[in-house]
Amino acid sequence: MAAAAASAPQQLSDEELFSQLRRYGLSPGPVTESTRPVYLKKLKKLREEEQQQHRSGGRGNKTRNSNNNNTAAATVVAAGPAAAAAAGMGVRPVAGDLSYLRTPGGLCRISASGSENLLGGPGGASAAPTAGSKVLLGFSSDESDVEASPRDQAGGGGRKDRASLQYRGLKAPPAPLAASEVTNSNSAERRKPHSWWGARRPAGPDLQTPPGKDGAVEDEEGEGEDGEERDPEAEEPLWASRTVNGSRLVPYSCRENYSDSEEEDDDDVASSRQVLKDDSVSRHRPRRTHSKPLSPLTAKSAGGRLETSVQGGGGHAMNDRAAAAGSLDRSRNLEEAAEQGGGCDQVDSSPVPRYRVNAKKLTPLLPPPLTDMDSTLDSSTGSLLKTNNHIGGGAFNVDSPRIYSNSLPPSAAVAAASSLRINHANHTGSNHTYLKNTYNKPKLSEPEEELLQQFKREEVSPTGSFSAHYLSMFLLTAACLFFLILGLTYLGMRGTGVSEDGELSIENPFGETFGKIQESEKILMMNTLYKLHDRLAQLAGDHECGSSSQRTLSVQEAAAYLKDLGPEYEGIFNTSLQWILENGKDVGIRCVGFGPEEELTNITDVQFLQSTRPLMSFWCRFRRAFVTVTHRLLLLCLGVVMVCVVLRYMKYRWTKEEEETRQMYDMVVKIIDVLRSHNEACQENKDLQPYMPIPHVRDSLIQPHDRKKMKKVWDRAVDFLAANESRVRTETRRIGGADFLVWRWIQPSASCDKILVIPSKVWQGQAFHLDRRNSPPNSLTPCLKIRNMFDPVMEIGDQWHLAIQEAILEKCSDNDGIVHIAVDKNSREGCVYVKCLSPEYAGKAFKALHGSWFDGKLVTVKYLRLDRYHHRFPQALTSNTPLKPSNKHMNSMSHLRLRTGLTNSQGSS
Amino acid sequence: MTTSQKHRDFVAEPMGEKPVGSLAGIGEVLGKKLEERGFDKAYVVLGQFLVLKKDEGLFREWLKDTCGANAKQSRDCFGCLQEWCDAFL
Numbered sequence: 001m002a003a004a005a006a007s008a009p010q011q012l013s014d015e016e017l018f019s020q021l022r023r024y025g026l027s028p029g030p031v032t033e034s035t036r037p038v039y040l041k042k043l044k045k046l047r048e049e050e051q052q053q054h055r056s057g058g059r060g061n062k063t064r065n066s067n068n069n070n071t072a073a074a075t076v077v078a079a080g081p082a083a084a085a086a087a088g089m090g091v092r093p094v095a096g097d098l099s100y101l102r103t104p105g106g107l108c109r110i111s112a113s114g115s116e117n118l119l120g121g122p123g124g125a126s127a128a129p130t131a132g133s134k135v136l137l138g139f140s141s142d143e144s145d146v147e148a149s150p151r152d153q154a155g156g157g158g159r160k161d162r163a164s165l166q167y168r169g170l171k172a173p174p175a176p177l178a179a180s181e182v183t184n185s186n187s188a189e190r191r192k193p194h195s196w197w198g199a200r201r202p203a204g205p206d207l208q209t210p211p212g213k214d215g216a217v218e219d220e221e222g223e224g225e226d227g228e229e230r231d232p233e234a235e236e237p238l239w240a241s242r243t244v245n246g247s248r249l250v251p252y253s254c255r256e257n258y259s260d261s262e263e264e265d266d267d268d269v270a271s272s273r274q275v276l277k278d279d280s281v282s283r284h285r286p287r288r289t290h291s292k293p294l295s296p297l298t299a300k301s302a303g304g305r306l307e308t309s310v311q312g313g314g315g316h317a318m319n320d321r322a323a324a325a326g327s328l329d330r331s332r333n334l335e336e337a338a339e340q341g342g343g344c345d346q347v348d349s350s351p352v353p354r355y356r357v358n359a360k361k362l363t364p365l366l367p368p369p370l371t372d373m374d375s376t377l378d379s380s381t382g383s384l385l386k387t388n389n390h391i392g393g394g395a396f397n398v399d400s401p402r403i404y405s406n407s408l409p410p411s412a413a414v415a416a417a418s419s420l421r422i423n424h425a426n427h428t429g430s431n432h433t434y435l436k437n438t439y440n441k442p443k444l445s446e447p448e449e450e451l452l453q454q455f456k457r458e459e460v461s462p463t464g465s466f467s468a469h470y471l472s473m474f475l476l477t478a479a480c481l482f483f484l485i486l487g488l489t490y491l492g493m494r495g496t497g498v499s500e501d502g503e504l505s506i507e508n509p510f511g512e513t514f515g516k517i518q519e520s521e522k523i524l525m526m527n528t529l530y531k532l533h534d535r536l537a538q539l540a541g542d543h544e545c546g547s548s549s550q551r552t553l554s555v556q557e558a559a560a561y562l563k564d565l566g567p568e569y570e571g572i573f574n575t576s577l578q579w580i581l582e583n584g585k586d587v588g589i590r591c592v593g594f595g596p597e598e599e600l601t602n603i604t605d606v607q608f609l610q611s612t613r614p615l616m617s618f619w620c621r622f623r624r625a626f627v628t629v630t631h632r633l634l635l636l637c638l639g640v641v642m643v644c645v646v647l648r649y650m651k652y653r654w655t656k657e658e659e660e661t662r663q664m665y666d667m668v669v670k671i672i673d674v675l676r677s678h679n680e681a682c683q684e685n686k687d688l689q690p691y692m693p694i695p696h697v698r699d700s701l702i703q704p705h706d707r708k709k710m711k712k713v714w715d716r717a718v719d720f721l722a723a724n725e726s727r728v729r730t731e732t733r734r735i736g737g738a739d740f741l742v743w744r745w746i747q748p749s750a751s752c753d754k755i756l757v758i759p760s761k762v763w764q765g766q767a768f769h770l771d772r773r774n775s776p777p778n779s780l781t782p783c784l785k786i787r788n789m790f791d792p793v794m795e796i797g798d799q800w801h802l803a804i805q806e807a808i809l810e811k812c813s814d815n816d817g818i819v820h821i822a823v824d825k826n827s828r829e830g831c832v833y834v835k836c837l838s839p840e841y842a843g844k845a846f847k848a849l850h851g852s853w854f855d856g857k858l859v860t861v862k863y864l865r866l867d868r869y870h871h872r873f874p875q876a877l878t879s880n881t882p883l884k885p886s887n888k889h890m891n892s893m894s895h896l897r898l899r900t901g902l903t904n905s906q907g908s909s
Numbered sequence: 910m911t912t913s914q915k916h917r918d919f920v921a922e923p924m925g926e927k928p929v930g931s932l933a934g935i936g937e938v939l940g941k942k943l944e945e946r947g948f949d950k951a952y953v954v955l956g957q958f959l960v961l962k963k964d965e966g967l968f969r970e971w972l973k974d975t976c977g978a979n980a981k982q983s984r985d986c987f988g989c990l991q992e993w994c995d996a997f998l
Contacts (some may be wrong), residue, residue, distance in 0.1 A: 008937040038961065038971040767923065773996040774921050851923070859923045 017043060024050075241420040432779035482633060489625040524572050525579065531565055532558060532576070533589055533611065541615030546625075552592060552608035660713060667710075667717040670701050670724070672745075677729055686871050691744040693735060694718060761803045762809055762892045764853035775850055776863065779843025782836045783869040786849055788857045789823075801825055804832060807892035809885040817841025818874040818883050830857070835869060835876045854892075916985065919951075920992045927951045934978065934985025942976035958990045965991075 012020065014031040017039055021028040024046045031039055536553055543551040553561070559573055580589055592608040616624070674697055682688045702710050722730050727747040733740055768774065789804055801823035812818055817837040824831045836842040842863065850861040870877050912920075916933035924931070930940035959972050961967040968990075969983035978986065981994050 027962070029960050029964075029967075032960065034957055034975070035960055035967070037974055038967050041970060042967065500993065768997045771996065773992060776921075858923055858925070 012043075019047070033350075065204050098421050109590065128412055133260070185703035323616065457577065483627070485632070486625060486629045489629050490622060493621045493625050521572065521575070524568055525576050528562060528572050528576050529580075529589070532609065533613075534615070535561055536589055536609055536611030537613055540611040541616040541620070544614045545616055545620040552610045554608050558609050649904060660716070663710070663713045664716045664720060667701065667713055668720055671697055671717060671721060672725065672728070673742055675745040676747075679747070689735075691731065691733060691742040693733075693740040693742045694730075695740065697743065734883055761800075761855050762894055763807065764856070767851045767853055770847055770851060775846065779839035779846065780863045781866050782839050782842045783864040783866055784834045784836070784842055784845060784849075784861050785864045786832040786834060786859060786861050787829045788859050789832050789854055791857075792826060795825075803892075807854065807884055808832060808834065808849070809854070809883055810892050812845045813885055813890070815841055815844045815848065816882040816884070818845060819881060820873065820879045821883060822876075833864070833869065833873065835873070837880065837882070912988070913985065916989045916992070919989050920996055922934075923997055924951045924955065924993065929954055932986050933989035934982040934987075935976075936982075938979055939976045939982060946975055948975070954986075955990055955993070963965075963991065963994065 014036070017036070018028060018031050020043055021039060021717055024043075026042070026046070028039055028042075029035060074121060186383070233812045248667050371861060535558075543549065555577075562573055577591065580591055588614050590610045592610050607729055623821065675692060678688070678692055679690065682690045698707070698714055702714065707714075721728050725747060728745045729746050731742050731744055736744070786808070789808075790800070795801075804823050805821045808821060815836075818834055818841065819837055820833075820835040822833045824833065834842075846861050846863075849859055913933055915931070919927070919931055927950070928940065929935055929943045929948055930937060932951055932954060933936070933943045935943065935954075943954065948957065957971065958968050961971060965987050968987050969978075969980075972978045972986055977998055
């Protein structure tokens, strides 16, 4: 068993293993748990090699390989069933052996023989068939099409191998490719493909449907083989000689090849690719098959292939593909067809549409800029996505490019369609997904943009909607309240106008005062009074409502009125008046004399009658009520407004106070620093006076143009120091003939005060040398995104972002092309966005910043797309004045200065 | 030979705390397998790479044994780490 084979040396201890390896001239690294198996295998290989050499006396590589093959095959065969079960180390070491053999020198066609069955052609991977392997080739052709074999055995075999290889991971191109190449390129294959590959890729014209192929391949392979040993290089020569069909397919396949491992990554990407449904479906499968380690089914698949090869005839699809191919090619086609099996039809039917779909998306991705731009893409796909998620599902987590990089640019089609999906998948919580999509869609069509950058967008501020909501509620409540008050007031008014009240009130006192009056007289009097009351009320109402100017009725008129009504009223008139006078309560009629305040004792004094309860029309009442209510409401509002104003004012004052206090404390801290440092300087340099005049300190800390503004702050600081700081003493000294108030630092020794000050917000050097490999070769855009400048949770205060900006400006102080800086205070990654005048300036800034240590964190920089930048920071559109550090202190460069003695240390590029 | 986007992304900057899936050649499945074995971050794999003295054969062999990487995947991973070391170590 393979296990057994590998287990033989297991009794070796680590040291023994080590020494044995040494004996072979190897210089092994530490033999640890994880390296042990590797070294064991190596030892075994070395031993066998030795034996081979002894035995065959230098047959060399080939021999070794073939021997190994044989042993491998043997072991593999033996381990077949085991492998079937284990799918793991058991078989793998053997296969590993092969691959390992292959790697160092092994361009030989290990593939061979029986091993192929289980290893599914991993052996066949090797590109360059050696002479000795021709035998193996013949053998390997077993796997392939029965029909194919009669053709060029070697070639066919080789092709088969390649084909099988290709199927595995590499979306094998159609048969046509190969054959000629096979025979031609041998040892050079390995080299050639690379260069060819390189040449091919950029040249990539339209991409044809390898997906079609893929689908076919996959269907066939099913769970088959482990493509582990597939050597993509094998395909390259094939592709080089590709004909029409092939050439188109190749580039795509190439990309696929390179990205297949990445594709595994983005299963979700692939799965979400609904546009390329077929592709995703087909792609899934190779991935699955890929990842499966030497699955037990290799044997099965090999068998399957044989079977299906028989069905090869059914491959009209194959015919299509093989169109350009010769007879030789057909063998390959048949193989493919065999592989395809059931997938034939599917493949056949959809190649064209797929092609169209793919070509559109894939084509644009090929242009050379790809290589340039890619490097600028944010590589931390995972982290980005995480970041995106973190940023509250950032509405605009746009970045199709970001997603794009995640999803592997090579699989271009993916990016186009799937970036959208990724957005969906990754930002489920985002409210603005739809916005993203609509925004992204037009962008996606431009592949360069996808390649370029990623950008975060913040959520649209929700405060607007918030206040609108509250406003509507408020209005509603106000309206309801208003109407309520109106109604109540109306009712109140109405009550006064009703005459029933008058009736009631008149009734009551009657009994007491006029007991002697007879019943009939009473009634008459009542009626009289009613009539009078009505008349007066009406008059009063008219007067109140403004229609008449007269409010009172003179006695004579009243008498005349009553006489009009009826003769009986006249007589009773005086009695009524008497009664009204004597009756102290308000009956609705008031007797008024000439003057307003006259005391009326006798009816003869009464001159006018007035109603105390005016009768007003409904409309008048309503109007009055309305007016009253409005007035009241107005007063209320006024009151509320007053209160608000007062509150605002208080708040303003309060913040202002806070601000001033903070400034004061800042100032105090600065003063203390100055004094302390002066003290230290004094300790070293005995010539200096140990005290500092207060004005001198002030002038050194505050700029001249600020002095007037800061006067208050300064005074407060001085007072604070005098009152609260024990280490500073205020004295008066005579300096140069003038009296000064001075401060003296009186802390005796500096040791107790020397807390190790951890540098904060300073540049600390360059981590790595910037060269072509870890930075883009040229500046792409004028906008940069600098990451890892800060940690938002650790920052305190309100102004730290200014410090960050300052630091950046100071680091790039020789670069006067920075026109806009924005610190994203909420970003978890500590992002700062910078815009420069031109890409050259941006490149300069990039060189200065990328890879530097700042505040203990490693800063990375990448380029951003200009339009996205503008979209996010519209104010940057108009900014074109270079920014400079606000002061010349270069605080953030202090450590660098100390260390290197340079005022501005930048990484060399 | 031309490199993939993943490769370029990885080599462009210090790997920091990047997950093992960010290595070129290591996809989701392989990444999971490596994580199961304890290689949950790229720097752990880097460690292994360095312990094996940056030897291509050994490292690729090891990778195959550990997570079942095929030839291409292991080659990509090796190349990626090698370049990273050249740039940053």
